[in-house]
Every structure is written in structure tokens, then in C-alpha cells.
Amino acid sequence: MTDTEAATEWSLPDDLEDVRETLIEWYEADHREYPWRRTDEPYAILVSEVMSQQTQLDRVVDAWEEFLERWPTTADLAAADRADVVGFWTSHSLGYNNRAKYLHEAARQVEAGEVGPDRPREGGEAAKAGGEFPTTPDELQELMGVGPYTANAVASFAFNNGDAVVDTNVKRVCYRAFDVPDDDTVFEEAANELMPAGRSRVWNNAIMELGGVACGQTPRCDEAGCPWREWCGAYASGDFTAPDVPTQPSFDGSRRQFRGRVIATLREYDELEFDTLGHRIRVDYTPDGEYGREWLAGLLADLEDDGLVDVLERDGEPVARLHR
Structure with a gap:
């Protein structure tokens, strides 16, 4: 059997609506209280997404709050000295300095009206008024340093206007629960089929929470009250293998x-x-x-x-x- 044939041999449960509602109810009843989950302001969410790249969420909270206190809007960040932004990034150990540079440039793009459906076009149309955030994944990818994953996350959490977010946690859940093959294209297909239409904000938060709290590398199915135990192939078989999780290179000496x-x-x-x-x-x-x-x-x-x-x-x- 070829890899392509194997990748097609998977299916989601017939009672998909129950699968969806059970997860959303589990998430809404109790979840980790990160401050960016209490806002739909796109700039604040973009900052959280960029900071969270390969950085533990608990470490991000203080940095996120301090960053927004210092530069509360895209206008404030765009007007800041880039060296100050990079210095903040370094002092909070937030990873590659390029992320600070790109975030600073993205704020300038927003304020200059260079992104979104009303940006200047060939032929000399004027730029729109600054400060308006793009709202769709495609438009958000016009921001400096924003790739498909981050664009989709911001569209989902700020505008409820995204596709399914597919990160390591989501892949692990789909692989274990529904035997989805370890193939990025198939993971994306399965995640989007799972997501209820028009509910990307709560759904993407919920399924990532499931992967982070109940279905980590060491599963905590019963302890965390996993809502998908009755459907989960791994729970039934006891085989909790999952795709390899990329490891971040050591920071010391790097x-x-x-x-x-x-x-x-x-x-x-x-x-x-x-x-x-x-x-x-x-x-x-x-x-x-x-x-x-x-x-x-x-x-x-x-x-x-x-x-x-x-x-x-x-x-x-x-x-x-x-x-x-």
C-alpha cells in the first residue's frame, strides 16, 4: 500500500455533532485563563501569537502584559524605536530578535494602510486610513513575518473568521483520537472537517487546550476528564504513540x-x-x-x-x- 493510499484510510465518527459539542462544553466549563483569551483585539492577539512561538505560555503572560502596557496600540508600536522593541524582546528571553523586528514592521504596515482589501493598488489609489487591521487569513499574511499559521490564528481568535488551526497539539489529538495519518495535508483536512462552521474562535481554543492539557506527550485522559475518551482510538487500545514533536535547540550558547x-x-x-x-x-x-x-x-x-x-x-x- 502506498503512503497516499494509507493517508486516505481514515474517517471521523458518524456522530460528529456530539464530538464537537462535547469538546466545546468541556472547554467552556474549565480552561487555562490566559489574558489573550479574554480579548478579541487583533493587535493584542497578534502579539500573543508571535510571543508564543516556541515559548511556554506561562512565561509569555508577563511579557505580553508589559509589552501592551508600553505599546498599547499599533500606532504606539509603529512610532517606537526598533532598538527599544528588540531590547524588550531580548530582556524577556522571547526567542529570535527577528520576531520583534517583524512585529514592529507589521505595526507600521497597519498604520500606513499597506495591508488588507483597501491597501493602495497599482494605478495610484490612495491608502486607507491607518490603524485598521486585516481580517482574513490571506490579508493577514501580508503583514511582515506573519505566516499561514499565525494569520489563521489571528483571524480565528480576533474575528472568528479562520480555518482550523493545526499545531503540534492538534496533530497529536487527531492522530491519537481518530487515527489520522502523520501527513500535514491530511491533518489539515481532518482538522477543518472537525471544526463546526462559523465557530473558529471557540473551536480552535478548545482543541488546542485539549492537546495541551489532556493529550500531551504524556496523556492525562482520566485526570483531565478528556471529553473524547469514548471516541478515542488511543484510549481504547492503550497505544498513545504520536508524531514526533520538534524540539527547540538549546538557547544557552546558541x-x-x-x-x-x-x-x-x-x-x-x-x-x-x-x-x-x-x-x-x-x-x-x-x-x-x-x-x-x-x-x-x-x-x-x-x-x-x-x-x-x-x-x-x-x-x-x-x-x-x-x-x-
Whole structure:
């Protein structure tokens, strides 16, 4: 049997309406209270989605609240200095600094009216008034750094206007409960068939909650009161294998850790010669060593390409400074 033939041999329960309502009732009765679940403001939801990429949700809460307190609207974020936004990202250990850069640029796009159905077209039509968020997954993907998953999540949670969200948790649930094959196209098909029409906001929250609380890598079916036990193939068989879950590379000693240290150091000193900067960001820096000028130059070149750092010369010596 070919992989394609195997991928077609799956089906959802006949009583699909009961499957849907049981999950929604379970979610609405009790779920984790994240603050972004209490809003439908698209900017706030976009910030939560970007922050949550490969970062534990419990760690995101404080950062999300502080970020929105500092930059409560797209207008505030668009007017901010990019180095300040990146500095915030670094100080809260939120992962790749590019995400901060892209979020900042996305706010500028919204304020400039560059996204959505009324954006300027060829032929000279004027831009719409700034501050209006795109509402559909396709329009949201016009925002810098927003891919299909994030666009669909924002459309769902802000506008109740998305398709099924398919993340690692959803794949695990579909694989275990309904024997959906480990195939991204089939996962997407199954997730969309499961979702009740017009209810993407509550449904996507509910099925991701199920994967996060009851159907994790170590399942907690009875303890968490999984609402799908009567339909679940894994619960019936006791076989809780699931697709491999990607692991995030270690942050300690990683290139992105040192990118963050460069930004944090230059925020404090503004401009530093290469060797001074190198000694400040790692204890084993030696100008001619493995982690020396060549290594630092490569790191700074990446940051310069991202528009975060400028590299120039002072008195014949290379120096780095935050982009102005």
C-alpha cells in the first residue's frame, strides 16, 4: 500500500455533532485563563501569537502584559524605536530578535494602510486610513513575518473568521483520537472537517487546550476528564504513540543568545570597538581565536542585515553601534 493510499484510510465518527459539542462544553466549563483569551483585539492577539512561538505560555503572560502596557496600540508600536522593541524582546528571553523586528514592521504596515482589501493598488489609489487591521487569513499574511499559521490564528481568535488551526497539539489529538495519518495535508483536512462552521474562535481554543492539557506527550485522559475518551482510538487500545514533536535547540550558547547579548550591550554603551564588544558578550573571546573577530563579524553582519546594527570604522578600528 502506498503512503497516499494509507493517508486516505481514515474517517471521523458518524456522530460528529456530539464530538464537537462535547469538546466545546468541556472547554467552556474549565480552561487555562490566559489574558489573550479574554480579548478579541487583533493587535493584542497578534502579539500573543508571535510571543508564543516556541515559548511556554506561562512565561509569555508577563511579557505580553508589559509589552501592551508600553505599546498599547499599533500606532504606539509603529512610532517606537526598533532598538527599544528588540531590547524588550531580548530582556524577556522571547526567542529570535527577528520576531520583534517583524512585529514592529507589521505595526507600521497597519498604520500606513499597506495591508488588507483597501491597501493602495497599482494605478495610484490612495491608502486607507491607518490603524485598521486585516481580517482574513490571506490579508493577514501580508503583514511582515506573519505566516499561514499565525494569520489563521489571528483571524480565528480576533474575528472568528479562520480555518482550523493545526499545531503540534492538534496533530497529536487527531492522530491519537481518530487515527489520522502523520501527513500535514491530511491533518489539515481532518482538522477543518472537525471544526463546526462559523465557530473558529471557540473551536480552535478548545482543541488546542485539549492537546495541551489532556493529550500531551504524556496523556492525562482520566485526570483531565478528556471529553473524547469514548471516541478515542488511543484510549481504547492503550497505544498513545504520536508524531514526533520538534524540539527547540538549546538557547544557552546558541547564536541567538549572543545576538541578544550584542543588542543588550550596545543598548548600554551605544557604540563599541569589536574587541571591547567581544569581551563583553563572551568570556572566551580572543581576537584571533575560534570565537574572535571573524566570529563576531559574522554575528554583526547578520544583525546588520536585519537592520538592527551598523558596522563602521573609527580611527581605523571596526566598531558596532545600534542602527539609527
